[in-house]
Amino acid sequence: MNQHESAFDSVSPRDVTKVAALDMGSNSFHLVVARINAGSVQILHRVKQKVRLAEGLDDNDILSQEAIERGLQTLKIVAESLKGFEPDSVRIVATHTLRKAKNAKDFIHAAKEILPYPIEVISGTEEARLIYSGVAHTSHAEGQQLVVDIGGGSTEFVIGEGLSPLICRSLQMGCVSYTQRFFPDGKLTSKAFKKAVIAAEQELELIEDKYRRLGWQQCIGTSGTIRTLCLLAQPEPATNTETSLTLKALNQLTKQFIDAGHIDKLTMPILSPDRKVVIAAGLAILTAIFKALKIDTLQYSSAALREGVLYQMEDELHHADIRGRTAGSLATRYDVDTTQATLVLNTSLRLMDQCAKAWKLKHKDCRSMLGWAALLHEVGLQINSRGVQRHSAYILANVDMPGFTQEQQELLATLVRFHRKKVRVTEIPVFYQYDVNLVKRLIALLRLGALLNIKRQEDFIPDFTVDAQKHALSLTFPEGWLEGRPILSADLERESDYWKALDLTLTVS
Template sequence: MLNLNNAFDTVEVRESLKVAALDIGSNSFHLVVARIVAGSVQILHRVKQKVRLADGLGLDGSLSQEAQQRGLDTLATIAESLQDFAPESVRVVATHTLRKASNAKDFLQAAKKVFPFPIEVISGAEEARLIYQGVAHTNHQTGQRLVVDIGGGSTEFIIGDGFETKVLRSLQMGCVSYTNKFFKQGEIKAKYFSKAITSAQQELEMIDKKFNQLGWKACIGTSGTIKSIIELASQLDSTNRENCVSLTDLKILMDLCCAAGNSNDLKLEGLSDDRRPVFAAGLSILIAVFKSLNITEMEFSSAALREGVLYEMGDQLAQKDIRQRSAESLATRYDVDIEQAKRVLNTTMVLFHQVRKAWDISYPELKSLLGWSALLHEVGLHINTRGIQRHSSYILQNIDLPGFGQEQQNVLATLVRFHRKKIRSTEIAEFTLLQQSQVFKLIALLRLGVLLNIKRQDDILPDIKIAVEDKKIILTFPEDWLSQKPVFSADLEREVDYLKDIDIKLQY
């Protein structure tokens, strides 16, 4: 007789990691909750909310209050379903609209009041890379492939092989922005399609030559726009493979759109009400993509940006941290003194671990940003010794760094900018991922790590104790050590004055 009370008692329970990824897109907000078990991602829950954030992006570049409120209301709803998640198990990325909005900081500050997780505004290249990772982990074709993702405000293009990307591009065209530009009030005419397709092909002139030269064996489309198009194409009398679309199919769908005359009258079976208003714009972009890149057939992948985020969150799946690859590439390109970088890193981490709890900076991402800034603080030395901190900051802020979000790069650039010489607190921007007081604390720790290794020699530092009291740092050296190091003493004396500008008192 079956005894349900004892069911599964002998089943071995493997350790799992529950994670969530939220994609704040220009058209929709997508939440995916998953667990990672034995190196595989198991999707538990998906939520899609149509927000149309890009609808509120005005000609002056500002995001309207109405659009902001739609976004905030959606974030508040999503926050309820993430109540039990630790901060490090949730990653939130924002794309085109918040990249472009001149008042994005206002929205991000308001979001803090209703949404407890930090929001990263990622670059177009980083968005493309994460999209590709989502596809690469769920599609197993061999050889080079082209991935296309049409979003609300931008379209991403990637060529890669296996898990490695070869070229990443993000173009300023999306189904929401093109609807507002070419299909106003829902009007659909052949001449509007022609203008939209031509405009998209003009954008594609920036990449078509290089992409066609590289070539690919398989072409994969992601996102809701391409999904809708392929689902509708499957109803046509087509010889395509299942889950695929051709240029002939796209032209037939365009004719059907023009016959309807208005998106409100577009009654294609399977076309959802929320997709109907932006369908023609997305279709026009895809037609242009097929023409400019000479695509014969495209298949669909359900995995995209949020899945890419999930896979990177699982340490079990990471063959090697993408940020480590980026940092190593940068160090090689700019001939960083590796031994000195490691000295500064080691000292900075020793200090960090002694104060992280008292200073409330234990969050793993803060440790990572401090560590990467220690390793990369001298990339600007390749340009000139004089003003190295400014050169290093400029490089870190402007170079393509896969794995780092836009704000993460800005934080790195800020830490490195003030790793030596005077600190100008008025030049330190406010961030959404970190509080300003946390930025100040990281700057102080990095500066001490650099200062204590100014001799660029191994084994000259004794055991150093550090304690903190609110905005006060107390350094303790072995008895009589400083008295024998007059240059160190002078450097520390000068540092006392420098740190005053970020309201930190140094005592030693």
Template sequence: MSPTETVFDAVESRDTTKVAALDIGSNSFHLVVARINAGSVQILHRLKEKVRLAAGLSDDNVLSDEAIERGLKMLGLVAESLRGFEPDSVRIVATHTLRKAVNAKAFINAARTILPYPIEIISGVEEARLIYQGVAHTNHSDGRRLVADIGGGSTEFVIGEGFDPLVCRSLQMGCVSFTKRFFAHGELKSKAFNRAITAAKQELEMIENHYRRLGWTQCIGTSGTIKTLFTLAQRDKKNGHVQPVTLKSLRHLAKTFIEAGHVDNLTMPEISEDRRGVIAGGLAILIGIFESLDIDGLIYSPAALREGVLYQMEDEMKHSDIRERTAKSLATRYDVDTIQANMVLTTSLNLFDQASQGWKFKSRDFRAMLGWAALLHEVGLQINSRGVQRHSAYILANVDMPGFTQEQQELLSTLVRFHRKKIKIQEVPEFQLYDTAAVKRLIAIMRLGALLNIKRQEAFLPDIQVTTSKQKLTLQFPQNWLDGRPILSADLQQEKQYWKVLGLELDIIDA
């Protein structure tokens, strides 16, 4: 046997975890496969394909059959790369176009037949936060930094320091949508550029004062659009050194584009064929960003959303959950009674764990979502104690919640909305990732967790036994315990009636 065949025999192997992140963007789909080794994320494989979902989005926010077909075709290629991956090791996030598309469910349902992994539609703010995490983990910087990412349908802006994002925003402008709007026929005219730049600055009016007050020491751009523009801006650097993009260099690029007259004449090798059709919209947006935010110079970072997703997965594997910080922030902001919240949490999770033996909740999200709902179900008390369930649900549906996807946030809002009083079954939404029957059961458990702690007394509840059958849950109390608590007993009898609209039966045993 040769030395090369035995040289590694005595080398100890470390435990590694293989993970993958797929970014379903408005312009491109990006897959990144990596391994997590000793706390380090090591990129193994990348796959990128222009799909241009945003180009298939109508003015009525209907995604065309052609765009859906392009997306599904790409997912077929992704499925090959993900063969053999465990469900917990893959995360798929979708951004602006699927956020906007009224028929996003049609795409996601079709995707289920191709990929056995859930697709999460994330909010613009969550997208911005994850982009920042990707940049922060791969670019060292002292002081505050501004990160901008021009996507196909939206542009994200984050100011952060170290690994902590301070403010995140997502604006409704992207290279695909701006190209459709201002350069639809490929003509590159001065008036079109001016109109596009003005439109970008109008969008930026919402954030410019706040961002400029916060300030930054470094500006970083991500995404393929900014990469292309960054590379183009280096073409005339005689010393060969890479330098930050400036407003002057971007204006010079715009002049070059206008002189070319049409996107077909943008034959610079730095512009790929599939980027050529949308680069003008991206350039106009970037000029608008520079002018509105008074940026001196911008450097490029290849890390973006998918890398941020990978690092988020790595953090979660170390049990550091951004959602904990979100929940704590909301509890502080809305002055939550944390003692009561923890009592409801303890009871709800105890009931869930016992009920799970028969009800078999399949989603790994359910226990965590029930827990977050229990902790935050009274945030609406800040508005009014009357109708607290409606106020709490509204807050959780509309507040920025870093770490939660849109569906997770909607599930939280739903659980809180129906944690007490009558259940309007027609208002329980249909979810893509969660089975409707399971959601109804989760609502039932959440209601019991809140009801059993209605007296707001610590150490009040006895040991309660739970058994379940297909559509039935039985609570067994110690013998005669409810006899001395007639009001709670009456509340539980009323709860039986509320459960009927869920298609569930509640049985109470006090013996």
């Protein structure tokens, strides 16, 4: 054995986790493959493919078959880089276009045939939070920072400090959608730029006062559009090193574009054919952002959504789940009876542990989603005890919930909506990731966990046995215990009738 072959013999291997994040954006699909080593995320491989999914959205928010096919063909390319990855080591997030498309489920169902991993449609707020995480983990900043990301269909704005986002918003303006609205024929006129900038400023009216009041010490821009604008704003000859951007530089770029008159006459070598099509819209949006938020300078960061996804995966693998902080915040804000919530949690999870095998509750989210639903099922009590299930569901469906995907949030709202009273199965939404029978079974378990703790007393429930079959569950209490509690006995009998709507049988003895 020579010295090269034996050089690493004394080096102990570290535990390394290989992970991948795929961002299915409105303009491009981005894949990042990395390894997590000693708590550090190390990028190994990147794939970027232009898709312009947002171009396929019509006025009725229906995604065209052509756009769907473009996306699916891109996923076939991406799939080559994901061969051999375990399901828990891959996270796929979809953003604005698939949030908006009414037929998004058609695309997602077809995508599952290509990629055997869950596809999460995340909310605009969650997208903004993940973008901030990507920036915050890869760049150091003193004090508060504003992060701006211009995507194909939406633009995200976050003010944060350190690793903590303070305020997150997503506005429906993006370089693909604005290209269609204001530069559809490729003509670059003063009138078109003026209309695009004003439209963006109108969107920004929703956030400008609040953001300016909160303030920031530095502004950071992410995404390919902002990177390209930074490069274009440099003095000739342009290098590949991004500098800061100012409103003056953006105005000068606008004049150059108008002088060119058409995107075909933009001859800058930095502009790829794909980027050239949408860069004017990106320029107009960024100009409006500078004006509305009164930004002095903006620095570019190469980190974005997919890096944020990777760092959240690292957090979930090694640190406390951010969802715990979200649940704690909601419990405080809505004055949840945490003792009662914990009773319902413990009973619901005990029931699930007994039913999981017979009911095939194999999805990785089953236990966590049932747990969060149990802890938060009474957030609506602050509104009114009457119809608490509706109030709680409304809050969970509409409040910002960092750490939860759009579909996870909808599942929580659905479980809580039917944790008591009549179950209207026609109101159970269709989920991409969760089978309807799984949802029904989680509803049943939460209902039973809440009902058995209706007295709101610790040590009220005695030891009982659970027998689960494919479509049924039997509870057996100590002899004579139910007879001494006729109201609870009647409640359980009525509950068995409610379970019929869930295609389940409940028997109690």
